[in-house]
Amino acid sequence: MKIVIRNERESDFTAVKELTREAFWNLNFPGCNEHYLVHVLRNHPDFIIEMDYVAEVDNKIVGNIMYTKSHVVDERENEVETLTFGPLSVLPDYQRRGIGTALINFTKEIAVKNNAKAIIILGHPHFYCKLGFRNSIDFMVSNSEGRYPYGQLMLELEKGFFKDTKWKFLYSPVYNFDSKAADEFDKQFSLKTKEFRPTQEEFSIAVRAYLS
C-alpha cells in the first residue's frame, strides 16, 4: 500500500472533517467532537498551518494530522515553545496499516529541521511509546497543575534540553472548546448512532477491575 503524505488544501477541508468524525465516532464517549475541533483550529492563532498534513491512499484522503503551538514554562517563568498534535485521525478501514505512524514520523522530521525542542501530547501510551514518546515525568514536565498524567507524553527532539529543570506544560486554549457548540456543529453531518463503544483494552481493564 503506497501512502502519500502532503499538505492539506482548502479543497480537502470537508473530507478531513468527515474522516475525523469517522475516526473518533463513539471512541471516547457516545458521538465525538474532534471534527468540531478541526473546524475551530483552522482559525486559531495557535494552529500551525505548515504542519497540517493529509495521508492519501489511491488518491483518497485516509488520514490527517494537525499541530498547534504549545509551551513549557520553568520555575523562573522562562518559556519555551513546544509542538502538540491533535487531532490525529485515520479512517477506520485504514487503521493499523502504518498510516498514523507515517504521519507522525513525517512531521517529526519537519519539527527536527525547524529546531523544535519537543512534541508533547495527551494520548495513548500503547501507540505513542512505540514511536519514541515517553511519559513527560521522565523530563520533569508536569501539567499546568504540577501533576504528571498517565497520558501526557513527550518526544524529546533536542537531546538533554529539558535536563535539570522542572517544567509545566501549557497546551493551546483551542482544545478547551465548547462541547455544546460541538454538538450543534455535528447536526450538519449525516446522522450516526451514538453509543458507548469501549475498546478491547478498556473492556479488559473493566473486567479485571470487576474480578479483583
Ligand SMILES: CC(C)(COP(=O)(O)OP(=O)(O)OC[C@H]1O[C@@H](n2cnc3c(N)ncnc32)[C@H](O)[C@@H]1OP(=O)(O)O)[C@@H](O)C(=O)NCCC(=O)NCCS
Ligand atoms: C490511533 C490512530 C491515529 C493510529 O493510526 P493507525 O494508522 O491505525 O496506526 P498504525 O497502523 O501506524 O500503528 C498501529 C498501532 O496503533 C495503535 N493503535 C491503533 N488503534 C489504536 C487504538 N484504538 N487504541 C490504542 N492504540 C491503537 C496500536 O499501537 C497499533 O499497534 P498494534 O497493531 O501493534 O497494536 C488511528 O488508529 C485512529 O485514527 N484512531 C482513532 C482516533 C484516535 O484515537 N486518534 C489518536 C488520538 S490520541
